[in-house]
Amino acid sequence: MNESNIDSAAEPTTEQPVAADADTSCRLSRRDVVRTASVAAMVGVGGTGVGTATSTDDDSSPPPVFGRDEVVRWYRTGDRDGEERFRDAIATADGGVTTVGAVTLDADRSEAWQYAWDAIGDKRWTARQGDPGFDSAFGGVRTTTGGYVLCGRTRRRGRENDRFYVVATGPRGTERWTQRFHVRRCDDDRANDVVQTAGGDYAVAGIAADSAALAKLGPDGTVEWTNTYGGGRAVEVVTVVAVDDGYVLAGTVTHSESTRQFLLLKTDETGREQWRRTYSAGEDSRLTDCTPTENGYVLAGTTSSENAFTTNALVVRTDSRGRLVWEQTYGASGEEYTAEGITATARGYAVVGTRSSDVVGPQLWLGGLDEDGEWTWRYAFGTERPEIPDALTTTSDGFAVVSGFTDSAEVDDRSDGFVAKVTLPDQRS
Numbered sequence: 001m002n003e004s005n006i007d008s009a010a011e012p013t014t015e016q017p018v019a020a021d022a023d024t025s026c027r028l029s030r031r032d033v034v035r036t037a038s039v040a041a042m043v044g045v046g047g048t049g050v051g052t053a054t055s056t057d058d059d060s061s062p063p064p065v066f067g068r069d070e071v072v073r074w075y076r077t078g079d080r081d082g083e084e085r086f087r088d089a090i091a092t093a094d095g096g097v098t099t100v101g102a103v104t105l106d107a108d109r110s111e112a113w114q115y116a117w118d119a120i121g122d123k124r125w126t127a128r129q130g131d132p133g134f135d136s137a138f139g140g141v142r143t144t145t146g147g148y149v150l151c152g153r154t155r156r157r158g159r160e161n162d163r164f165y166v167v168a169t170g171p172r173g174t175e176r177w178t179q180r181f182h183v184r185r186c187d188d189d190r191a192n193d194v195v196q197t198a199g200g201d202y203a204v205a206g207i208a209a210d211s212a213a214l215a216k217l218g219p220d221g222t223v224e225w226t227n228t229y230g231g232g233r234a235v236e237v238v239t240v241v242a243v244d245d246g247y248v249l250a251g252t253v254t255h256s257e258s259t260r261q262f263l264l265l266k267t268d269e270t271g272r273e274q275w276r277r278t279y280s281a282g283e284d285s286r287l288t289d290c291t292p293t294e295n296g297y298v299l300a301g302t303t304s305s306e307n308a309f310t311t312n313a314l315v316v317r318t319d320s321r322g323r324l325v326w327e328q329t330y331g332a333s334g335e336e337y338t339a340e341g342i343t344a345t346a347r348g349y350a351v352v353g354t355r356s357s358d359v360v361g362p363q364l365w366l367g368g369l370d371e372d373g374e375w376t377w378r379y380a381f382g383t384e385r386p387e388i389p390d391a392l393t394t395t396s397d398g399f400a401v402v403s404g405f406t407d408s409a410e411v412d413d414r415s416d417g418f419v420a421k422v423t424l425p426d427q428r429s
Contacts, residue, residue: 071379071422071423072381072420072421072422072423073121073399073420073421073422073423074120074121074420074421075121075418075419075420075421076117076121076123076418076419076420077406077416077417077418077419078099078103078113078115078416078417078418080103080111080113080417081103081105081414082103082104082105082106082414083103083104083405083414083415084101084102084103084104084113084405084414084415084416084417085101085102085103085390085404085405085415085417086099086100086101086115086390086391086403086404086405086417086418086419087100087101087102087137087138087139087390087391087403087404088100088101088137088138088139088140088390088391088403089391089392089393089401089402089403089419090140090141090142090148090393091142091393091394091395091396091401092116092142092395092396093146093396094118094119094396095118095119095395095396095397095399096116096117096118096119096124096395097116097117097393097395097401097403097419097421098114098115098116098117098140098142098148099114099115099117099403099417099419100112100113100114100137100138100139100140100148100150101113101136101137101390101403101417102135102136102137102152104136108134109134110134110135110136111128111129111130111135112128112129112130112135112136112137112150112152112165112167113126113127113128113129113137114126114127114129114137114140114148114150114169114173115417115419116172116173117419119395119397121421125172125173126173127169127172127173127174129150129167129169129173129175129178130154130165130167130178131154131156134153134154134155134156134162135152135153135154135165136152136153136154136165137150137151137152137165138151138152138153138190138191138192138193138206139151139152139191139192139193139194140194141194141195141196143196145171146170146171147168147169147170147171147176148168148169148173149166149167149168149169149194149196149202150166150167150169150194151164151165151166151167151191151192151193151194151204151206152165152190152191153165153188153189153190153191153206154180161182161186161187161188161189162188162189162190163180163181163182163189164179164180164181164182164183164189164190164191164204164206164213164215165178165179165180165191166178166179166180166191166194166202166204166217166221167179168221177220177221178221179217179221179222179223181215181223181226182208183208183213183215183226183228184208184209184211184213184228187208187209188207188208188209189206189207189208189209189213190206190207191204191205191206191213191215192205192206192207192236192237192238192239193205193206193237193238193239193240194240195240195241195242196242197242198242200219201216201217201218201219201224202216202217202218202219202221203215203216203217203240203242203247204216204217204240205237205238205239205240205247205249206236206237207235207236207237208228210230210233210234210235211228211229211230211234211235212228212229212230212235212236212237212249212251212263212265213226213227213228213229213237214226214227214228214229214237214240214247214249214267214271215227216271225270225271226271227267227271227272229249229265229273229276231253231263231276232253232254232255233254233255233256234253234254235251235252235253235254235263236251236252236254237249237250237251237263237265238250238251238252238287238288238289238290239251239289239290239291241290241292241297243266243292245268245269246266246267246268246269246271246274247266247267247269247271248264248265248266248267248290248292248297249263249264249265249266249267250262250263250264250265250287250289250290250297250299251263251265251287252285252286252287252301253278258283258284258306259283259284260280260284260285260286261278261279261280261285262278262279262280262285262286262287262299262301262314262316263276263277263278263287264276264277264278264279264290264297264299264318264322265277266321266322275321275322276322277318277322277323277324279299279316279318279324279327280303281303281312281314281327281329282303282304282305282306282308282312283304283305283306284303284304284305285301285302285303285314286301286302286303287299287300287301288300288301288302288338288339288340288341289301289339289340289341289342290342291342291343291344291349292344293317293344295319295320296317296318296319296320296322296325297317297318297320297322298315298316298317298318298342298344298349299315299316299317299318299342300313300314300315300316300339300340300341300342300351301313301314301339302314302337302338302339302353303329310331310333310334310335310336310337311331311336311337311338312329312330312331312337313329313330313331313337313338313339313351313353314327314328314329314330314339315327315328315329315330315339315342315349315351315369315373317373326372326373327373328369328373328374330351330367332355334357334358335355335356335357336354336355336356336357337353337354337355337365338353338354339351339352339353340352340353340354340388340389340390340391340392340404341353341389341390341391341392342392343392343393343394345368345394345424346426347368347370347376347426348368348369348370348371348376349368349369350366350367350368350369350392350394350400350424351366351367351368351369351392352364352365352366352389352392352402353365353389354387354388354389356386361386362386362387362388363381363386363387364381364387364388364389364402364404365378365379365380365381366378366379366381366392366400366402366422367379368424368425376425377425379422385406385407385408386406386407387404387405387406387418388404388405388406389402389403389404390403390404390405391403391404394424395421398424398426399421399422399423399424400421400422400423400424401419401420401421401422402419402420402422403417403418403419403420404417404418405417405418406418
């Protein structure tokens with residue numbers, strides 16, 4: 001494992017929002033459900049110790065592996081024409097889940113959608129967000145009032161560049177206010193994640209051209225400030241965590257076409273950078289998710305080494321200041337493994353990702369890790385159609401929910417968003 005760090009008091013680029021149009025009809029309070037995600041495993045997956053970036057498939061005492069039919073409580077897909085993708089899953093108080101994502105209709109049109117599912121998988125309601133044009137939702141959060149705040153990107157007809165897109169809705173998806181704005185004028189911007197602070201404000205993180213971006217919005221959607229953070233050739237942030245004295249951003253810093261590292265970056269309450277750390281288990285390490293723990297953070301993604309023909313899932317645990325505690329890689333000889341998210345559980349962490357080979361296309365896998373990153377359980381999934389997970393969360397009744405997209409069973413060149421509710425080992429009799 002290579003780890004580097006910078007404790008910095010340097011000012012990031014601070015800019016005023018360029019364009020904003022907001023309906024400020026509703027005030028939102030703090031969120032009550034934390035967005036989580038995934039890192040996973042399957043048959044024949046092994047872990048390696050700190051400082052090692054190679055995979056192994058010879059666990060001395062492998063945990064039990066359960067099949068799809070044993071653990072999937074219910075499985076649902078979306079019903080929109082086009083390329084559909086459920087990018088985030090937000091747990092609700094009744095054991096259900098709301099999926100957030102987009103449907104790409106053609107090269108010029110996309111729509112942001114919410115689907116609400118109850119605890120037994122029945123669809124309760126759907127809602128389309130945004131104006132006609134290019135609107136996509138990448139993340140979301142639920143509020144204590146039962147509403148939602150979604151984030152993503154928007155492009156209006158006649159305008160060439162994407163902008164941050166943030167929309168607040170009621171409990172059934174009714175729009176309350178919408179904010180569209182540039183972090184940098186004339187650049188493509190995209191919001192990937194949003195959290196609500198204890199004071200009722202919102203922190204929205206993503207990218208502005210080749211820099212990481214962070215914006216603070218008030219409870220009514222007013223844009224209060226925006227900051228950008230550079231480094232290497234490009235920096236992308238996929239997750240933001242609100243902490244007592246500021247924000248922690250997690251993403252990837254790109255140094256060259258084949259060299260990337262995990263990135264953890266801490267700011268104060270005004271968005272000023274305080275420190276950053278980078279991590280890698282090979283020449284190319286790409287972060288997909290980060291979840292907070294009691295004493296730090298756990299990061300998940302995918303890594304590969306120079307001249308390697310396969311990839312491994314990578315999980316990194318740090319303390320509260322980003323200092324490395326341990327790292328583990330997971331994979332199998334001759335196969336490609338990815339980690340697409342991670343979340344804390346009562347006994348450690350859950351992970352979800354994909355496994356593929358020359359013979360079999362991407363198949364979803366889900367697994368559990370203990371506090372030291374060793375396997376505790378593994379679920380083996382596999383269908384005739386490739387399944388790509390985007391998010392993992394736990395529900396209020398103690399299950400796991402995975403969402404993402406899969407090839408359509410009915411139409412070529414089309415994808416369906418999917419969501420599955422999964423029994424965790426503690427619930428098995």
